[in-house]
Amino acid sequence: MTWTFYLNVTNDTDRDLELVESQLHWGYWNTGGEEDKEPQSIKAGETIQAVGAKSAFGPNGYEFSCSWKDKNNEYQAPYGVISLYVNVPYNDPNEARCRANGYFEVAEWKDITHDGHNFVRNIRISNKLDKWRQKEISNNLFTDWSKIKTLKEIEDVRDIDLNQYIPSGVHFEKMSLFRTSLFNISKILWDGVNDLEFDSLYLKQREVQQYFSVEVTCLRADATKIETVTKKGKITVKDEYGLSTASKVVEEKVSTIETAFKFTEKISVSEEKVVKASVAQELQAELKAKFNILNAVTKEQQQTEKKSKERVFEAPSDKDMDVVPWIFSKMILLYRTDNNNVTTLIGASEWDYAVLHRTHVYDVMDNAKKKVTTGGEY
Template identity: 30%
Template sequence: MVWALRLNVTNGTDRELTVSAPDLKWGWWYTDNTDDKKPVSIAPGETAYALGIRASRGTWTGYECSCTWLDKTKPSYGAVSIYVDVPYVGNSSGIFNTSGLYSQEGWTPLEKKSSSFTRNVTITAMMGALQVERDDTLREDEEDADYVRYMEMELASNLLFQNWSELEALEEVDQFDAAAAMPDKYMYPPKEFFIARGEIAEIEKSDWPGVGDSVYSNNYAKQSYVDRYFAVPVYSINTNPRATEPVPAGVRKTTMRYAEVVSTIHSTLETNLSIKTSLEAEASDKISGQRVAAKLESDFSIRNVLEESTTRIDKEETKIEIEPADYDRLFVPWVFSTTVAIYCQTKKGEFRLVAISQWAVEQLYRTYKV
């Protein structure tokens, strides 16, 4: 039996779903049962063999890929994305996400011990879901282009963490200064989500049983195939455009606000790669998992790496006085987050993301001249 996944998509909307950034990690594109045929766009009202992938014959690599389909019509309804990982050794996993006004029916989780799959998915649009609540929020037609760009950047963020060589290229800093990192100009989404990374922390071999790894699930496999496990903190910035406030010229304003932002690695977290799951639920040695958690907290100044990821600052609302000026301004609350990622490097020199979590850690404010 061929190791393969076939994705049929029925586009039940009036918009074309256009392929964006298909990424093949392992295996061959196998759309329409044809080697090297990449994923295809899906016309409105049509059913398409949208994506196919198979394992390479004669190898033990399995297959792994991701792809996003964007609605590029303005105003946009949103986006659709898939991530699939079917290793030769370990559990199969996959996620099918929709955003904005899109919803799906038909996707079911991949059976962990299987290698061949067919999924028939129908995409629909939930019209009227976006509402304008206040005059000082962004109007729908203003936000749509930004939202599509946000989705593209979120996909790029997910792929960044799955590619260690790109993540390693970020500037390394000893201490992250959030105040210095606030943008001089306001743009949503920010030009870059991830600003810098911290120093790598090696995980001692004696603590490897505390790292739950879906590919190398027991200590014998780790000792046989793994060269090292290591972790790294990555620092990012984001804001919620609906938390910004206009301040007209000549007006003194008092505001009490905190912001909650969308996690830029939400899709990655949804693949059950959270650090909490790895070091607690899937660790073969819970005590070693606790030692790894303590090391990450100490090295990266994280309060509790076994907490679930969060995008909200836990603090009381802050009263802020904005003095009048002779020009219009925009008040922006920035949220800074720390992401911790654990990687495996095999004895063949290959890198793979094992676990990841993200926490909002600080909120700062700035006004911008309009």
């Protein structure tokens, strides 16, 4: 009776897996039950019997190896290589191994027993980067809608006394404080949304339930600008409101708000482009009315709202102190909810809005819990 081995592979990556090496040391190739059919490449998202082998001339065993790599172009870094080795000899114990390197990960592989002659194995190939990205997105407190929607709702951050939100202890992790109500984008303005996945109005109307935007206010201590004041020393600092300073992009894997709400200022003679440009400008006008910070997107300066106040801090006579700048930032987030009720972030940008200072005992890097009331307080 002929001995056989078959391997079914599911390619869960976004790239085809190309066969780059196959060596038959003993036996016959028998992929898909077809004699002499060699191991196969596996397209992205496909499940196939990628390799099969059978013994030569009855119970004489089989031995082979093969490997696959991802198909990439000159601008893409390779993910890695998957390799398979199987040896089912006539007398000695069987051995088989399936390994992956780089970003590849093999799931569901089971070693073969030391004895036995006929085996079918199934594996699933995935990309670790995809899991990392998913974990990163799901754990992102600042852009995951399931967490954002639980924040306290406010109408306008300008109506909030930000001083009461500064904690007594110093910690450098960014905190989400509150959000505005949602701005639901009317369907007649969807053509003004630059959705990279659904890049036509037809796809948007077919696949999307809703586009909406929200403004989130966050707080962080700026570790790079802490000022240390020695005993009895003084320092003058400036609290500022109404800033429009671009901060880091909150989510590198999505468009910036500038891109997500991009419009063409030089209008083409094409009627379609004229209409699309006017829709985008109307959308941006509505967003500017809802989120005042969007003036920063169009590089407009709001000198009328910008204000500052000088404050003097004096260190105690018996100890040094730190003056810590606390930065309040605004994030504008654009989400899409598709017809499967999955809400995805598609655009995000962040701006520093206000800088307020507080004094803390000297061991600030040890997460001091007690403020030093030495002047400069409100």
